[in-house]
Each structure stands twice: as structure tokens, then as C-alpha cells.
Amino acid sequence: MAETLIELAGVTRRYGARPALDDVDLSVRRGEFVALVGGSGSGKTTLLKTINGLIRPDAGIVRVAGRPVAEVDGPDLRRGIGYVFQDVGLFPHLTVAGNIAVTPRLLGWDAGRIAARVSELLELVALPAEMAGRAPAELSGGQRQRVGVARALAAEPALMLMDEPFGALDPLTRDALGDDYRALHDRLGLTTVMVTHDMGEAVLLADRLVVLASGRVVASGAPAALLAEAPTEEVRELLDAPRRQAERLRGRFGV
């Protein structure tokens, strides 16, 4: 069994009186692809951000590679963790290459190594090399998110955190990007924690689903196993949603 890369123990975070995370325990093994699922306001994003220190828990401890996040310098920690989110947040004043090169520059890589890494990454995320000089505003939504993934991968992180990374894309682009990313995950030996509200995406991409409700982990396991023995009716319905949708579609199309 692979070593534990991320470990949360008794993590609680409140916004006012309302707990966004309520005594959460979770561990993620190196190489795992975990999907955090659950309804809106269930605490998925908050949980993800405690891992790279963007949100500090009120109680409990978060460890990454054995070191407590609270004891590590935040910017240092984040330079070693890839982070992709729905709005992408490409820097509009930098070119595509400039965006991808941000973290390597922060780490003080030399110019030659940065240039080589940028072209390597453009190829990796299946973007043509001539895009390097473009401004983010000139790209399509899918291309922008590919640049976002390349930027997150630039400094060769072992861990990727993704917050509904493909949520704003059209279905075809979303599927293509999801598959491409899963392939990258396997090829580069990454560990990925992905927040998504799309159960189909979660079931298709992830090794393990972690279901949150009201800031608590209510279920955790491989998609098939969870579906077979869901702990509550709510979880069963959530997990069953893609299949029900598929059946309804089949009915409509009369296949």
C-alpha cells in the first residue's frame, strides 16, 4: 500500500456560527485520484483549500507529505502544489507562456529551463506551440483551461488540487479535457484531489469518491463499491444520479 500524502484529522472550519467543515478526517494515498462530491455548500471547496493553506482550519490538523500545513510557509507550500479552478484566473497582462512560467519564475529557474518546460507543457496539454505568444483573451474557454492545467503542472508538482476545473466548459470539451487529464495523472504519477458536482465526471475519472454533506464526510470508497453498499439513502441517490440520467436519456432517444 502506497504511503499517505494528505492527511486531515479533526478539521473544523466555521464561517460565523455555521461550520463549513465539521470534524473531518481524511487521508489520500500517493498516486490516488480522489473526487470530492456533494451538494452546494457541503464544504468541498473549503476542504480542498485547507490542503494548500488558502484556508486555515479553526481546529484540527492538515498534513501534506507528513508536514503540518500550519507550520509551512504558505507561498512555499503552494509552489509545490498544482492548483486549478473553474474561473482559471489566467493573468491577463501575461502571454500564455508568461502564465505557464509564473511558478518556475517564483522558484528562480533559469530562462533556458523555463523555456524548455513551457514548450514541453504546451505539448503535454495538447496546445500548438505557436500559442505561447498569445494573450489569454484570444483563447477559447477550453484552451484557457488547458493553459490553467499547464500552469499548475509547471513546477512539476506531485499533487494537483482541482476545483470544478471543467465546470464552465461545453460538454464535448469537458469530456475531452477530463480524459486527457486522467491520462496525464497516470503518466506523470500525480496525486489528484478534484472537487466536482458532476457525478458522471467523478465516477468516470476518480479512483475514489469522498461524499460530503453539511461539512462532514458521509461516505468514502471506490465508485462501484459505494454504489453497491451506500451507507444512506441520500448517498445512494447521489451516486445513482448518472445512471438514472442515462436511463432517462435512453428512454427519450428510444434506443
Added chain:
Amino acid sequence: MSPQLAEAFRLLPDYLGWHVLLSASALVLGVAISVPLAVAAARSPRVRWPALAGASLIQTVPALALLALFYPVLLAISALSEATLGRGFSALGFLPSLLALTLYSMLPILRNGVAGLTGIDPAIIEAADGVGMTRAQRLWRVELPLAAPVIMAGVRTAAVWTVGAATLSTPVGQTSLGNYIFAGLQTENWVFVLFGCAASATVALAADQLLGLAETGARRRRPILVAAGLGGLALGVALSLSPFAVRGQGAVYVVGAKNFSEQYILAELMAERLEATGARVTRREDLGSAVAYRALAAGEIDVYVDYSGTLWTNVLGRSDNPGREAVLSALTTELRRRDGVTVLGSLGFENAYAFAMRGERARALGITDLDGLARASPRLALGSDLEFLSRPEWRAVDGAYRFAFRSRRSYQPTFMYRALASGDADVISAFSSDGRIAAGGLVVLDDPRGAIPPYDAVVLISPRRADDARLTGALRPLIGAITVEAMREANLSVDRDRDKATPAQAARALKLVLTN
């Protein structure tokens, strides 16, 4: 080219250089203070509110008042530093102008800075944090570059305001393009007023266009445009300041003048005599009455002409009147003892406060002196200049004669004479050397009780020039050399509506009728 226009161009390098130096320094200082303040304000609402409210409040103070207010404040700080550190500094001229204009420039930069920084898409801020930037890195690499176009627009507004408001630094003793405007208003030289406005507007427009170029560059992310705009601005500043650099060695004398025609003429007369010895001379004109003496005592100006009665009452605080000779000799010893100021001597004429009436009106009412005026005063309207009614001389005269005028109004001097001519005023507070007395057929009323102190025009020399042989040598021939008739003639040539002379022309004409 008209003589006034030629004169205006002759003064341009000095006025423009100071104007640009002052505006550019204030703007640089304003940016240096406002941008960090905008960063702090954008991050913390607790800083934002007081910072923006404070900058807005400053903006509601009229610029002229803001400039004037810095003088007493700096004077107090200077006195404090003199007392504690043994070193004071000048509360006049460049420093108060710089501070006031800096404050004045802050609001647009601050407001745009806050708007630019808080208006950045939160996703971009999240991305900056997510890739591992520290707060400082996020500020320098993301927030400031993205807010730059908006901040530049604020700097542009501030530049236009600052260049315009810098014309108001003239009354606190700082040479600027405002010298044209203030001197022009005083002597009704509209060529000067228009020239000053046009020059200031040209500087403002040039700064606006070059900063606009830099703003466009920042918006379109074209560094070459930013460099062109800012480089052009730097070049313009350097060119404007170049006369200061070429200005060679040798003593530079500063000749001061208060804000009326006679002072401009006498300053020109002294300046030209000094220049004839090969010395370099700068002029500090339009100083307020109290400001001029303090500036001389502090060594900021080297020489100017003041009047014995003014010094007697305002500087020494005396209200008695021991007679012309006694006042002069007491001043000579007291000013030397108190402030190290040298009274070089009297120019030979008096410019006293005098009550003047139209000749036929005085004859009709049978008024020849101030006793007669006091008896008739309930039926008469008094017109005065802007400061006379608040001066100790007025209190002394009023105390001696017990006037009870039907009305009292203050006018800018030119309009005071017009009010007398039109009958809006029956009697005015004139100056005995004013050319308009003879030209307008006015009579000056006698002062049988001797309530009005003597006002001999005296040349004062600053402490640091007390032993300067070149200065005293150049100016000593003027002592006792100007008759009141000659001075009236010179004043009239500048003040009259037709065939106006510039102060420099009047000074050259006056030079020809010196009595020795």
C-alpha cells in the same frame, strides 16, 4: 512684438523653470505617497475610509488658502526646530508650495489607485495566491500591473491640477508662471495675465498628453508607449530646468517685491543696477507685506524696498509717531539689533497712506483736512484697499479723528479709483506716491494731528548681504535720488489704461530722472 510680450518672453525661462520644478516635484512626491497609501487602503477598509475622506477634505479647501495655511504651520515648525535643534528653515517659497501641491495632487491618484486595485477580478487574485505568490509578489507582479492604467489616469488628472494650482504659489513667495498672472492683475497688464494663463495651460496640456500616452501604453500592454510617454515627460522637465544649469557662477542676488506697481518698478531698478555690475539676479515678486520682511530676515531675499511706517507699526509694533527722522533712525538701529537687517537709507520719497477726494467734491464740502473729513463723515462713503481697514494705521487714524462714515467698502486698488471717479466712494485710502492722484485731479487731505506715520521708502538688506560691497555699492546711488514726482510719474506709466509701460520700461525711464 509689443514691449509687454517681449518682457513676458524675457521672464519665461525663470518662471517656467520654477513652475515645472515645483509641479514635477509635487507630482513625484504625490505619487510616492498616494500609491502606497492606495495599496494600504485597498487592503483595509479601516485605512480606506479615513484616507479617501482626508484627501477629499483637502480638495475642498481652496488651493490658494491651502498654500497660505502652510506658511504659519511651517513657521511654527521652523521656530520649534530652531529652538530644539538650533537650525530653522525657510517657511516661505518652495517648501510650503511643494507641500500644499503634493496634498492637492493626492486625491485623484488615491481614488483611482483604490478603484484600480479593488476592481481586479477575484479569480486573478485567487490564481496569484494559488501559484504561490507572497503578498508582495502578488502586488508587484499582478495587482500593480493590472491597476496601472487606472492609476495612470489618476496621475494624469493630478498632473493637470498640480500644474494649474502651481500658479497660486506666487503669493507665498515662490516664483512660478503665476507671477505673470498676479503681476498682470495688479498692473492691469492683460498681456501678462493671458501669457501666464497660456503658458500654464500649455504645460498642463503637454503633461496631460504625454501621461495619456503612457496610460494608453499601460492599457494596451505596450511598454514602448509607456517609455515614450514618461521619457517625453522627463525630457520636457529637463529642458525646462536647463536654464538653471547654464546659469553660471558668480553671486546670485534675490530682489524681492511686494504686490503693487511701485514695488515691481523699484525691484526692476535695483535688479538692473545689480546686473550692470555683472551679477546674476533673480526676482521674487508679489510677496505679501508681512511675508516680505520675514523673507528678508531669513535671507531668502537679499534686498527689497519697504516703508518706514509699515516697519514701525508691523515689525516693531509701535503706535506712536515721533516724526519722520526719529522713526527712520530708530528703525535703522532696531532692525539691525533685532534681525540683523540693514536699512541702507531712504530713496527720497514717501508712499504714505493718504485720504484722497475728488478736488471739486472736497471744495464743495469745504474739506481740507482730516478734522473736516471727520465732521462730514456721516454723509460720506469710504473706499479702501483690501488691507487698509485691518491695519494698525487705520486704527490710529480712526482713534485720532473719530470717523463715522456712512459706509466702508474695500476694493482692489484699480477699482477703488474707479469707485471714487464714479461717486460710489467719496474718499479713498490712497498712497501718496500714486500717479493717479495728480492724473485724476485728486486732493490729499492734511493730517493736522500727525496720526499717520511717515512712510519713507527705504532699501532693506538681508543679514547675510550686510557686508556685501557689490550690493551696497550698486544700490547706494539710489538713496535720496527719487523724488515723489518722479515716482508718481513712473507708477502712472504702469497703472494707466493707455500706453501702459511694463515695470522694466518704467524703471528705465525712472533711471533717467534720478537726482544724483
